[in-house]
Amino acid sequence: MKLFVSEGNPHCLKVLAVLELTGVKCDVQHVNHEEKVVPFLSRTVLPALLLPTEDYLFSTNAICQYLSETSGLGTGEDSSQWLEWEATELQPAVMQALHMMVLHGKAAHASQALEGPLGYLEQSLSKRNMLFLTAETVAVTDVILWAALYPVLTGSLLQAGELKAVRAWFERVNLLPACETALQKVFKSKELDVLKGFLHKQPNPLIQQKDNQSCN
């Protein structure tokens, strides 16, 4: 089993934190952003996991689910819904926000892109009133969402004064040793500039969104 990761790639933060949390033994190989690892994909997609069956996993969340299943930790009952929401609603908003913020320096636009998903998360967390997303103890789902939000919730990028429950939850997950270790590997300098190389290689989320609107 071999995991391919690259530095300054926010998706790699997810898998490395989950790898630390689950303690699964896995060969980790650092490659650059352009390296084509998954043979059948047209674009470079990282992280990628080469399974013992010789199949490639290119979905970050599928890799995380696989690591937690093989470790015996599991992903918890409500995880499917959170992971689907993360992939379909949160991730496009985060990518758009990072694009606006890191490449164009427009913080206000970045906050606007995140308003919907963060509001939903705030509502869910305060309604349930538990320490973590699905239970009173931390689950893999928490680490996945923490990693997705790390670049936008850390530092001064976002003024999240209203998001009390999100902030409190985020800080709780942030304290996990697994998260700290993964952070050191992906965001060495802890500055968002480290993401520039990665973001330049991604399709422009703003153009994609415009197209979506016009053909639907």
Next chain:
Amino acid sequence: MALRELSSLEKSLGLKKSNKYSTQGDGKVPVLQNSKGPALVGLVTIAGHLVREAKSPELLGRTAEQRAVVQQWLEYRVTRVDKCPKEEVKVVLKELNEYLQDKVYLAGNNFTLADTLMYYGLHGIVVSLAIQEKEQYLNVTRWFDHIQHYPGVRHHLPPVVVLRNRVYPGIHH
């Protein structure tokens, strides 16, 4: 679209009781009100729930590796195939075509939920392909034809004609 798809899935799974669905948000995300707990939101989440209700967990994969591959293609369906911008359609078809080169089903040798939902998601795209394009993406077409003939899958969708022999072989094209 997603709602008809879910009711077809219920039938193909042999579920007797059909559920009522609603949608939320601009993306018309399907919602299932659940008497046992909070509402379920999202196509993949609800489909997974139906498979478990039907006591067919093998449709989500038989091994940890297969379960991960199934999840991956279910995610690909809702993130890449759905709301796919026009110029991205070819990228999606090319990727699937390369992937399916040496596979019978998306998760290898076993039919899974990933095949059903990918088939529903690709139907509109495959219907509009010209014959030459169907030949260009031959592995996708072969897989698609296989799935549309898989017992109980097609339901609400019209069959797509797929020629089993090439019309444009090599230089005669």
